[in-house]
Amino acid sequence: MTKLKVGVLFGGRSGEHEVSIKSAQAIAKALSTSQNADKYELLPFYIQKNGKWLAGQAPQKVLEAGVPLLEAEDSAANLAVKTTSNIQNSPWQSPSQVAEVDVWFPILHGPNGEDGTVQGLLTLMQAPFVGSGVLGSALGMDKIAMKTAFAQAGLAQVExxxxxxxxxxxxxxxxxxxxxxxxxxxxxxxxxxxxxxxxxxxxxxxxxxxxxxxxxxxxxxxxxxxxxxxAVVGRELECAVLGNDNPKASVVGEITYNSDFYDYETKYTQGKANWVIPAKVPEEIAQQVQEMAVTAFLAVDAAGLARVDFFYEEATGRVLINEINTLPGFTATSMYPQLWENSGISFPELVNQLIQFALERHSTSNQ
Missing domain, CATH: 3.30.1490.20 (ATP-grasp fold, A domain)
Structure with a gap:
């Protein structure tokens, strides 16, 4: 059987560059497992912080080391393509590896990665890719537009x-x-x-x-x-969503922490936050969170994957939606994969299903 070549696109120009590398490492490992190795072949593409796209040995080096590639380590042999901000008067060059990719797995967190920009590029290339399209990504990134969509869908949220x-x-x-x-x-x-x-x-x-x-x-x-x-006085609950037009929700998880709020340092410093999966909440609250998560997913036209965050006010019994993240952290220990692990879907199988959902969405996008 011919293997599908999966173009894992990672790195990027946002402040979440290092997080993207960790996510890409986990995806690469999942693709190499026995259940996926006979179906998929990894083709990594790395975007440096200065915007340069690299293919070939450079991305492999970054995946092995787990740290960004220094500009001094760049070479003409590795340079694959430049973003528009680096084009100047030079032609936009595309490496031969791009034409080999059967399906893309963009794992670029933050601006210029999960906001619809890269998704627009992949759409213009008429290539299948994991995750939301331009609309879903843009709505999921802009908190104001997101909340407008939530309000239209009748979801209770914070003032x-x-x-x-x-x-x-x-x-x-x-x-x-x-x-x-x-x-x-x-x-x-x-x-x-x-x-x-x-x-x-x-x-x-x-x-x-x-x-x-x-x-x-x-x-x-x-x-x-x-x-x-x-500000809301409540417990912070999260739910993962998987699928396309008929998505399903995972078990509900809870985040606890000792800091004043769930800021960047708390989120990415080991030991500063803890997860409880499944969350110890009444069954009717868990079901409400799952239903609202799917509603939010459809409201922004998300696809493939998303994590939806909520506040649960125990005193009033209210569940308020906070936000949706259409490209959440994707290491094996990140909240999104852990929610599915506790729902019966292993990390390698999750990667496989996301690729299949990408192919499904692409095949029906023009119908």
């Missing part, structure tokens, strides 16, 4: 105020009115977030007007769209 950089920076006279609006609508404490960075990057918990102003200024320096959310 929020949406802003843009111009509102914060362009007219000093307007800024006090913004603060008044946030205090009246949300109160303190509240969370200030860049709308498009993902993975808790740039998030600040604020408790006063001075902290609010500082956080808004910093968020505006990171993103042109900013969202401010009310």
């Amino acid at each position: 929020y105020v949406a802003l843009n950089r111009a509102q914060i920076w362009s007219n000093p006279c307007i800024f006090p009115k913004i603060g008044d609006r946030i205090e009246e609508t949300l109160g303190y404490p509240c969370f200030v977030k860049p709308a498009n960075l993902g993975s808790s990057v740039g998030i600040a918990k604020v408790r006063s007007r001075s902290e609010l102003e500082t956080a808004l200024d910093r968020a505006a320096s990171l993103d042109r769209r900013i969202i401010v959310e009310a």
Whole structure:
């Protein structure tokens, strides 16, 4: 049987470059297991932090070492393709390996990876790929657009105020009115977030007007769209979704931690956060979370995979959706694969199913 060549695309220009490498390592390992090795052949493609695409030995070297490739280690022999920001007056070059790929597995976390940009490129190439398309990826990345879609789907969520950089920076006279609006609508404490960075990057918990102003200024320096959310006293639950037009939900998990909130450091520092899978919640709450997760998945037109995060207020019994992540961390110990491991799907089988869902979606996309 002819093996399908899987192009694993990893690295990228976002702040989650190193996380992407770890995810790609896990996928490469899963493809080499006995249940997948006879079906798939790995073709790795690595995007450096400066935007250069590498094929051949360089990506293998990164996967083996688990650390980014230094620019000094780059060579003309390894250079595969340049992104538009590096093109200048040079032609856009494509390596021969690109034409060999049967299905792509993009595992680029953050901006320029899970926001619809790479998905648009792969769509133009008319190539099947794992995960959401342009629409689902873009909605899943932009917290403001995401919440608009959730509201349309009737999903209960946290109160929020949406802003843009111009509102914060362009007219000093307007800024006090913004603060008044946030205090009246949300109160303190509240969370200030860049709308498009993902993975808790740039998030600040604020408790006063001075902290609010500082956080808004910093968020505006990171993103042109900013969202401010009310704080919720509740347990943080997560649910994984798998599939295309008829997706299924995993068991529900819970995140616990000792820090003030689930920030970037807590998320990616070993030992700072703990998971409970399955979450110790009433069965009716678990079912509600699973139903809402599938509804959210369909609301943004996600595909393949997504992790959906919730708040559960025990005092009121309310379940509020927080956000959807259409390309969650994908190491063997990440929350998304662990939720499926506890639902009866092993990591190698999960990788296999995602590839099959990618092929299925591609084959029916024009019907």
